[in-house]
Amino acid sequence: MKSAIYPGTFDPMTYGHLDIIKRAANIFDNVVVSVLDNKEKTPLFSVSERVNILKEATKDIPNVSVESFSGLLIDYCKERGIYVIVRGLRAVTDFEYELQMSQMNRKLSDHKVDTVFFNTTLKYSYLSSSSVKQIAQFHGDLKAFVPDFVADLLYERYKNK
Numbered sequence: 001m002k003s004a005i006y007p008g009t010f011d012p013m014t015y016g017h018l019d020i021i022k023r024a025a026n027i028f029d030n031v032v033v034s035v036l037d038n039k040e041k042t043p044l045f046s047v048s049e050r051v052n053i054l055k056e057a058t059k060d061i062p063n064v065s066v067e068s069f070s071g072l073l074i075d076y077c078k079e080r081g082i083y084v085i086v087r088g089l090r091a092v093t094d095f096e097y098e099l100q101m102s103q104m105n106r107k108l109s110d111h112k113v114d115t116v117f118f119n120t121t122l123k124y125s126y127l128s129s130s131s132v133k134q135i136a137q138f139h140g141d142l143k144a145f146v147p148d149f150v151a152d153l154l155y156e157r158y159k160n161k
């Protein structure tokens with residue numbers, strides 16, 4: 001069985017993320033999408049809310065599961081016994097950061113963990129969770145960027161802010 005971990009903040013998950021998840025699920029036997037409990041960011045949605053959003057969006061993909069983690073990604077990979085990390089590359093601007101992270105993770109894992117990059121589908125190459133949140137704040141149209149239930153959660157969240 002070839003398994004991979006797709007880590008991220010997913011605050012919230014967008015169609016860009018879902019595109020990577022589906023394509024990874026076509027290649028790997030098992031894909032674990034894992035939400036980072038990131039103390040450096042102030043997320044709009046809690047870890048469990050982000051996990052639930054991902055679970056709902058991927059419920060029809062049998063070889064995808066959703067979890068959360070904190071601490072070093074490499075420790076989580078070791079704990080799960082998974083040695084492939086999946087990441088998406090949207091544009092050249094992502095490349096430097098992603099390259100550095102993949103080199104560091106490889107080094108930290110004694111060259112056991114590799115990162116596989118998917119180029120993001122062109123129509124999602126400009127998409128980010130921050131831009132989606134900004135649009136939601138002003139009640140803009142989110143149809144092209146996130147599933148309807150995620151848009152509703154976003155509008156609801158900003159209504160109470």
Ligand code: COA
Nearest residue numbers: 007008009010016017036072073088101104127128129130
């Ligand atoms: N479609 C749409 N948006 C995408 C995307 C895609 N395919 N890929 C990335 N993005 C966006 C995200 O929406 C997010 O947008 P935002 O900045 O507006 O919120 C941004 O790109 C960053 O995405 P994310 O994938 O969540 O990365 P991250 O930088 O927050 O986290 C981790 C990356 C989780 C892999 C990394 O921080 C990590 O491993 N942390 C654990 C600590 C560790 O091990 N550190 C050592 C590593 S060297």
